[in-house]
Amino acid sequence: MTGFWSRFRRRRIAMIGLIVVALVVAVAIAAPYLYPQSPWKMVQRPFLPPFANALVPLGTDTLGRNVASGLAHGAQVSLLIGIVSTLVALAVGVPIGAIAGYFGGIVDDVLMRFTEFFQTVPSFALAIVLVAIFQPSLTSVIAAIGVVGWPPVARLVRGEVLAQRRREYVEAAILAGQSNFTIITRQILPNVVSPIVVLASLMVATAILLESSLSFLGLGDPSVMSWGYMIGAARTVVRQAWWLSFFPGVAILITVLAINLVGEGLAEALDPRSSRDHH
Numbered sequence: 001m002t003g004f005w006s007r008f009r010r011r012r013i014a015m016i017g018l019i020v021v022a023l024v025v026a027v028a029i030a031a032p033y034l035y036p037q038s039p040w041k042m043v044q045r046p047f048l049p050p051f052a053n054a055l056v057p058l059g060t061d062t063l064g065r066n067v068a069s070g071l072a073h074g075a076q077v078s079l080l081i082g083i084v085s086t087l088v089a090l091a092v093g094v095p096i097g098a099i100a101g102y103f104g105g106i107v108d109d110v111l112m113r114f115t116e117f118f119q120t121v122p123s124f125a126l127a128i129v130l131v132a133i134f135q136p137s138l139t140s141v142i143a144a145i146g147v148v149g150w151p152p153v154a155r156l157v158r159g160e161v162l163a164q165r166r167r168e169y170v171e172a173a174i175l176a177g178q179s180n181f182t183i184i185t186r187q188i189l190p191n192v193v194s195p196i197v198v199l200a201s202l203m204v205a206t207a208i209l210l211e212s213s214l215s216f217l218g219l220g221d222p223s224v225m226s227w228g229y230m231i232g233a234a235r236t237v238v239r240q241a242w243w244l245s246f247f248p249g250v251a252i253l254i255t256v257l258a259i260n261l262v263g264e265g266l267a268e269a270l271d272p273r274s275s276r277d278h279h
Contacts, residue, residue: 014265
């Protein structure tokens with residue numbers, strides 16, 4: 001771990017990304033304390049420009065709601081959806097990829113055709129259809145993003161498990177009489193954690209973007225404030241109230257960029273060879 005951390009720290013840009021992500025997480029956690037009132041509550045006259053009132057520093061929206069409060073509470077929703085939907089995708093993709101890579105043959109063929117079926121449909125279109133069928137809610141948005149996110153995980157894990165399957169330690173475990181389940185979970189998967197962690201970090205960023213896009217189209221949960229919802233609600237008044245879409249847009253941009261930078265830093269830190277090449 002110390003070697004990993006020292007390699008990660010060497011990449012300044014990844015450290016900046018980590019600090020930004022930590023700040024976004026801190027804002028999300030502190031939102032109920034910073035803004036105890038509901039972000040849906042009217043606090044001032046509508047269309048109050050930013051920096052005109054110290055109590056509402058980022059101005060108000062079309063209904064006089066506090067934009068800063070919406071951003072803070074929206075961080076909670078965006079991060080929650082990003083993390084939970086990634087966990088859902090991993091929970092589906094990792095077992096499928098591991099079983100396909102380990103057993104090979106007809107099992108591999110069947111599981112990979114199943115995976116390819118999901119990959120032939122454009123992910124955003126599939127997410128829209130799923131959310132529309134199950135009614136827009138936090139659960140349906142998370143499930144939809146998880147469903148469109150698992151195929152890349154399955155393909156990555158399959159490739160890594162295929163490479164590990166022929167190693168001596170796996171042969172030794174088979175000769176020792178260990179069950180297939182034990183070999184996959186205790187021997188192979190711990191050795192393929194690094195690429196999974198890197199992919200998962202990038203998937204969180206993709207999930208935040210997907211949720212924002214769905215909310216922008218009016219397919220987000222109507223009872224929770226999210227960054228995508230804020231931009232969607234402001235699209236009709238872009239000319240007269242630029243700040244309503246600008247601030248949540250910048251929040252999405254910075255958060256997604258920071259998570260991607262962390263992902264790149266993890267990729268290099270978890271693979272010492274690439275960091276040696278880098279130097």
